Amino acid sequence: MPELPEVETVARGLDKRVAGDVIESVWLGEKPEPLKSSATEIAAVLERARIAKVRRVGKHIVFDLERAPRNGRGKAQPHGQWIVHLGMTGRMQVTQPDDELLKHTHAVLKLKSGRELRFVDPRRFGRLAVVRLDAKAAAGFAAPGDEPLGSEAHRFVELFRKRKTPIKSALLNQKLLSGVGNIYADEALFRAGIRPRRSAASLTREQLRKLHGALIAVLKEAIALGGSSVSDYVDADGKEGFFQLQHRVYGREGEPCLVCQTPIKRVIIAGRSSHYCPHCQR
């Protein structure tokens, strides 16, 4: 389901609602797929931890956790992190205990405030993991690739300019950039006037710089509108995003290009639907 703008929206919503709250207990479902760390390990890191901050790293939601020192006095110490990947259909809910438990709920955290934090994921492509942070201050969770919003044009150009793979595939490669997914790859390529099947190495530095600018612009616009809700995506408050109304190519196969009226084409690249205007993108 979610790419960078959707995960950013969810993480901001969660931070606003549960930062400062304390996790009292953890229930994890029977299905093993979503758990990347063992259930025991997840419960051990989460229980009795205070949620200091919720933020996005790539397409992951990171909960920074603290605990009071053993003697109960002094400042709370960094304790660990809860890492949530929403996969295609994952959702985070902040609920009251008696709110209806949705089918495919795989985790329920009881909070000191009396509310619950729930993870729901029908397709089970989502993943839950924890990282322990000991006193030696381990670095904590890091995305495999560059953060798209913070990347500089020069670095972006160098990252892509020698890859022979289609530029669309390269944009989806999380080891290069972490956070770009299918919708925003297509939308950025349209804005930059580049066909998705062009090999990255065939693009000029100028074209790559333009793509870099287009990508950052489209991601920022999408965040401002709360992300795209194309099927079932909702944020932590259960609200839909509105950026799908701004899509220029994604999901518009056969419809006229908003610039030149040429019908939008759909092809498969790297196993993913890819949409482009055959006239505007070369």
Next chain:
DNA sequence: AATGAAACCTGACAGC
């Protein structure tokens, strides 16, 4: 090393 296809899951929707 790098590319592509298949696999992992469920649900929604179109067509018959």
Next chain:
DNA sequence: TGCTGTCAGGTTTCAT
């Protein structure tokens, strides 16, 4: 009503 096929915002694994 119900069956079949297709598609979905992602990632990992296996074969070439």
